Amino acid sequence: MLVWRLSRSYLVQNHTRFIHSSRDIIYATNVRIGNLFRVGNINHARKLFDEMPKRDVVSWNTLITGYWKNGLFQESKRLFDIMPLRNVVSWNSMIAACIENRFIDAAFEYFQNMPDRNIGSWNAMISGFIKCEMDDEAVTLFEQMPRRNVISYTAMIDGYAKKGQIKKARELFDSMPIRNEVSWTVMISAYVESDQFNEASDLFSRMPCKNVVAVTAMITGYCKEGKMEDARVLFNEIQCRDDVSFNAMITGYAQNGRGEEALRLLIDMRRYGLRSDQYTLVSVLAACSSLASLIEGKQIHALVYKYRFDTDVSVSNALITMYSKSGCLPDVEQVFEKICSPNIVSWNTIIAAFAQHGIYKKTLGFFERMKFYGIEPDGITFLSLLSACGHAGMVMESLYWFDLMKNTYNMAPRSEHYACLIDILGRSGQVENAYKMIQDMPFEADFGVWGALLAGCRFSLNIKLAELAAQKIMKLDPKNSGAYVMLSNIYAASGLWRKVTQVRRLMKVDRVKKQTAYSWIEIGNTLHYFVGGDVSHLAIDDIHTVIKQMYSHMEAVEDIA
DNA sequence: CGAGAGCCAT
Numbered sequence: 001m002l003v004w005r006l007s008r009s010y011l012v013q014n015h016t017r018f019i020h021s022s023r024d025i026i027y028a029t030n031v032r033i034g035n036l037f038r039v040g041n042i043n044h045a046r047k048l049f050d051e052m053p054k055r056d057v058v059s060w061n062t063l064i065t066g067y068w069k070n071g072l073f074q075e076s077k078r079l080f081d082i083m084p085l086r087n088v089v090s091w092n093s094m095i096a097a098c099i100e101n102r103f104i105d106a107a108f109e110y111f112q113n114m115p116d117r118n119i120g121s122w123n124a125m126i127s128g129f130i131k132c133e134m135d136d137e138a139v140t141l142f143e144q145m146p147r148r149n150v151i152s153y154t155a156m157i158d159g160y161a162k163k164g165q166i167k168k169a170r171e172l173f174d175s176m177p178i179r180n181e182v183s184w185t186v187m188i189s190a191y192v193e194s195d196q197f198n199e200a201s202d203l204f205s206r207m208p209c210k211n212v213v214a215v216t217a218m219i220t221g222y223c224k225e226g227k228m229e230d231a232r233v234l235f236n237e238i239q240c241r242d243d244v245s246f247n248a249m250i251t252g253y254a255q256n257g258r259g260e261e262a263l264r265l266l267i268d269m270r271r272y273g274l275r276s277d278q279y280t281l282v283s284v285l286a287a288c289s290s291l292a293s294l295i296e297g298k299q300i301h302a303l304v305y306k307y308r309f310d311t312d313v314s315v316s317n318a319l320i321t322m323y324s325k326s327g328c329l330p331d332v333e334q335v336f337e338k339i340c341s342p343n344i345v346s347w348n349t350i351i352a353a354f355a356q357h358g359i360y361k362k363t364l365g366f367f368e369r370m371k372f373y374g375i376e377p378d379g380i381t382f383l384s385l386l387s388a389c390g391h392a393g394m395v396m397e398s399l400y401w402f403d404l405m406k407n408t409y410n411m412a413p414r415s416e417h418y419a420c421l422i423d424i425l426g427r428s429g430q431v432e433n434a435y436k437m438i439q440d441m442p443f444e445a446d447f448g449v450w451g452a453l454l455a456g457c458r459f460s461l462n463i464k465l466a467e468l469a470a471q472k473i474m475k476l477d478p479k480n481s482g483a484y485v486m487l488s489n490i491y492a493a494s495g496l497w498r499k500v501t502q503v504r505r506l507m508k509v510d511r512v513k514k515q516t517a518y519s520w521i522e523i524g525n526t527l528h529y530f531v532g533g534d535v536s537h538l539a540i541d542d543i544h545t546v547i548k549q550m551y552s553h554m555e556a557v558e559d560i561a
Numbered sequence: 562c563g564a565g566a567g568c569c570a571t
Contacts (some may be wrong), residue, residue: 034562061562092563123564155567185566192567216567247568282569317570348571380571 016125022054030058037066057087064090068097088118095121099128124149131161150176154183161190181207185214192221212238216245223252228261241272247279254287263296276303278312285318294326313339317349324353342373348380355388360397363388379405379414390427398424412442419448426456430459431465447476454483458490466490474510481507481514 024546029052036045049063059337060083068076075414076097081088091114098107111117111125122145129138142148142156153176160169173187184207191200200221207214215238222231230361235241235249246269253262266284269276276284281304288297301319309315316339323331336342336350347370354362367385370377382405389398402421405411418441425434438445450472457466467488473483485508491499507514518531528537 058562063562065562087562089563094563096563118563125564127564149564151565156565158565180565182566187566191569195571211566213567216565220567242567244568249568251568276571277568279569286570312569314570321570321571343570345571350571352571378571384571 074302127155127378151333158186159378189217219248251283259287259291259355282318289322289325320349352384358391360392390424415446419452423452429460431456481512
């Protein structure tokens with residue numbers, strides 16, 4: 001009897017604790033449906049929904065959101081139309097769905113038609129306008145909305161930042177009543193993006209609670225400044241590193257010419273238990289490109305296949321550059337032809353690849369194909385075309401492309417285009433014409449333009465122009481040793497030894513140090529370094545013998561040509 | 562169930 005009573009009370013107790021009201025069942029099922037959609041199991045999610053004896057508005061909303069997040073916008077729309085009862089979230093979800101599919105007008109229609117809006121509706125619509133670069137509309141809504149929260153402000157700040165209106169972004173940031181870590185991060189990355197490192201750093205130091213996202217933005221800032229050691233310190237301080245922070249650090253190394261460290265960090269990343277994604281692969285491929293190390297590049301290419309990123313355009317573009325820098329032109333073409341829809345970067349990349357190897361015909365061919373596919377060339381395309389002419393020594397053609405760019409495509413040449421053209425003119429001994437071109441430029445010549453002129457002067461030993469160009473460069477970039485070295489070389493080639501000594505002395509006074517140039521090659525696991533005049537290599541005599549043979553061979557070939 | 566942030570290629 002006692003046992004019976006005990007067990008009965010036990011049962012009653014637990015019954016009340018575990019019994020599911022129909023509301024609980026609906027709630028649990030909704031959560032399950034949402035989770036199934038999140039892992040892309042659409043059919044199973046739908047089956048659960050269909051089998052529900054009773055559904056609430058959240059069930060419908062979960063279904064609607066699940067469909068458009070899996071790329072089935074039309075089904076979301078259909079469900080929205082037939083659902084028995086809608087709440088504000090149903091409407092907001094449809095707004096988000098339209099925005100995701102770039103139907104901004106449809107989104108606004110939902111926004112206007114909905115019976116009542118909450119702050120989320122306004123925020124969704126504002127960020128939609130910002131995504132579609134309709135800033136005026138975003139501002140109008142922001143000003144019209146009855147209440148604003150931290151998300152409204154943050155979305156607007158990000159919008160201003162993306163438009164390059166950093167000042168306005170900052171004003172809003174300062175004026176907002178409450179800031180959270182997202183607002184701080186948006187503002188910091190706005191400064192990083194617009195190369196205002198000190199402002200970014202200042203904000204970062206004042207940020208009360210630094211999460212991994214903000215730290216990653218700051219790491220990017222340090223990397224852009226070339227301060228890799230500082231970036232690494234920040235990176236090491238992160239408590240829980242994620243794929244994005246690893247990618248930022250790897251990219252930093254790759255972009256600062258520290259390919260070995262980028263590759264090493266890729267290994268660390270995998271050891272840390274993180275999978276590399278397309279961002280990682282693009283960056284380590286860039287690292288391989290700068291190292292011109294084909295073996296590692298091919299290994300990464302294998303990873304690209306393994307992780308199924310071989311259809312990613314950016315990855316393919318990075319592969320093209322890698323193979324091009326290693327001189328594997330057949331692989332360059334092979335990767336390119338496998339891209340389903342090459343974008344402007346793909347075309348520019350392959351054009352640049354053949355341009356850099358002086359294969360003018362192929363360069364031209366890809367340019368024609370690009371036009372045939374209806375991709376409009378941009379400034380970078382023309383830069384590649386110009387550089388192709390430079391590598392092939394074709395002055396007339398370069399002037400043709402320059403003219404085509406200006407007059408047929410109505411594009412304003414940038415200083416890089418001028419620098420390229422001036423380089424070509426200089427190499428062909430036309431420094432006077434090159435100087436004329438500088439004088440006719442619609443804007444002030446920069447470091448690159450004067451550098452190209454100075455470099456050109458060594459072909460015709462034009463002392464006057466060389467001195468002028470060197471002077472300009474020293475003014476624009478006082479720490480740069482290149483101008484001093486180049487000028488002194490031109491003096492030396494002209495037999496002006498007293499002037500050579502003068503420049504050397506000037507370098508000491510200005511405390512400019514010549515950077516030693518070196519080249520290297522990796523054979524097996526050994527790295528062989530070579531500096532100019534360096535005879536320390538064990539096989540230096542053999543090397544010199546081979547070089548002499550190559551020179552005489554080249555001369556012989558040139559005679560035939 | 563809906564709204565805001567960091568990393569990629571010429």
